[in-house]
Amino acid sequence: MIHPLFEEYVRNETRRQFFRRGGNALGLAALASLGLPTAQTLGEDTQVLGGLPTLPHFAPKAKRVIYLHMVGGPSQMDLYDYKPQMNDWFDKDLPESIRNGQRLTTMTSGQSRFPIAPSKYKFAQHGQSGMWVSELLPETAKVVDDMCFVRSMHTEAINHEPAITYMQTGNMVTGRPCMGAWVSYGLGSMNSNLPTFVVLVAQPSNTEQIQAISARLWSSGVLPGEHAGVSFRSSGDPILYINNPAGVPMEVRRKTLDGLKQLNEMNFRAVGDPEIHTRIQQYELAFRMQSSVPELTSIANEPESTFELYGEEAKKPGSYANTVLLARRMVERDVRFVQVYLNNWDHHGNVAKRLPSQCKDIDRATYGLITDLKSRGLLDSTLIIWGGEFGRTIYSQGGLTKDNYGRDHHPRCFTMWMAGGGIKPGTIYGETDDFSYNIVKDPVHIRDFHATVLHLLGIDHERFSFKSQGLDLKLTGVEPARIVKEILA
Secondary structure (H helix, E strand, O other), X not given: OOXXXXXXXXXXXXXXXXXXXXXXXXXXXXXXXXXXXXXXXXOOOEEEEOOOOOOOOXXXXXXXXXXXXXXXXXXXXXXXOOOHHXXXXXXXXXXXXXXXXXXXXXXXXXXXXXXXXXXXXXXXXXXXXXXXXXXXXXXXXXXXXXXXXXXXXXXXXXXXXXXXXXXXXXOOOXXXXXXXXXXXXXXXXXXXXXXXXXXXXXXXXXXXXXXXOOHHHHOOOOOOHHHOOEEEOOOOOOOOOOOOOOOOOHHHHHHHHHHHHHHHHHHHHHXXXXXXHXXXXXXXXXXXXXXXXXXXHOOOOOXXXXXXXXXXXXXXXXXXXXXXXXXXXXXXXXXXXXXXXXXXXXXOOOHHHXXXXXXXXXXXXXXXXXXXXXXXXXXXXXXXXXXXXXXEEEEEOOOOOOOOOOEEEEOOOEEEEEEOOOEOOOEEXXXXXXXXXXXXXXXXXXXXXXXXXXXXXXXXXXXXXXXXXXXXXXXXXXXXXXXXXXXXX
């Protein structure tokens, strides 16, 4: 007898869904025999589990991604977008010809004036590229010739929630798949014993103004649930419930999972819900992770030279240094996409005390990550991304002195950098005006950024979509997006 829910499912499904269901049935047969997704081989040395059979569209430059997101919006003119002309503008009003009626947040829109706050930090040029870098980042400055700086990023979002959602998912409205989920869905896994997409949330040493971070940012959205990011914790078990309860040996756990798998297969035959496959795969992956994750997250066997490279903070669980060291260990084991979040970059006030602590958190470890990957021969195939959801204003929010000031959100221009994975090293792209307020050359929208990252992974963003509610959804959306070829190696 056919279950009435299955009859309704078949009645409502589209032709595309029918063929997808057929593919799921074939996948179920493979799962029944192996407990694994199907595998395909790309190139001479890479075996991929899952992913779309049509991807990659062309040979990728990058196989893995480490995305370092600085939550809150780093101040570009205090770090990378040097504006010495502003020293002559201290405490003068931002000209209306520069603002040109652009909207402000409610945090500064009521100010009677918008006094210019030049950066209090010294800058110097570094490397053959001559990149200007703040004195707050002396270690990062040593590897600028391995990096590509895009100083002309821009977005429409002016507040954190829509801005970070836009940066992560390509849409200001929550519920869409994030970049890591898209990459997992399209390209699949390169390590059957670890998640394809891992999320790490680092703890800043200063917690004066923390923004909300939740699983909405690493959601799979409309994509199958297996492509959501797996969040690793910095204390206790890396993943909740990964270890067996007391008194439950591995043989009992295996027998239990085999029984659950049979029940899920019966449920699939009765209902036909493809998410049942997600459940089977997640149980199987969790079982395999019981042995792989403890080895991955233990840094006890790292030589002392590692901590000389990343800094002693790398020994402290949850620190940014420890987090990026774990990210290196993950890509070393072919985790496809590692997303790192570091909070407290929302510097509405007290830049003089807060920004130095943030930079101290990231400086040595960022240098260590790039240097380490390069020495291991992994930088060329691993794309590193660093940046926030928007920039900061040249004018001060609240009180202004020579020694301290605050900065509001600024979506019109901000700086991001990338390294490795097919990016042209030692490159500086884009230019802002003297006030770091408007872009005057080579603008790069978030859509362009997403299209470029997908291109480096061997994906044509125009041909990469997912059918949902009658729409062909894409990471880059429906508006035009271009690949920034000028920054490609």
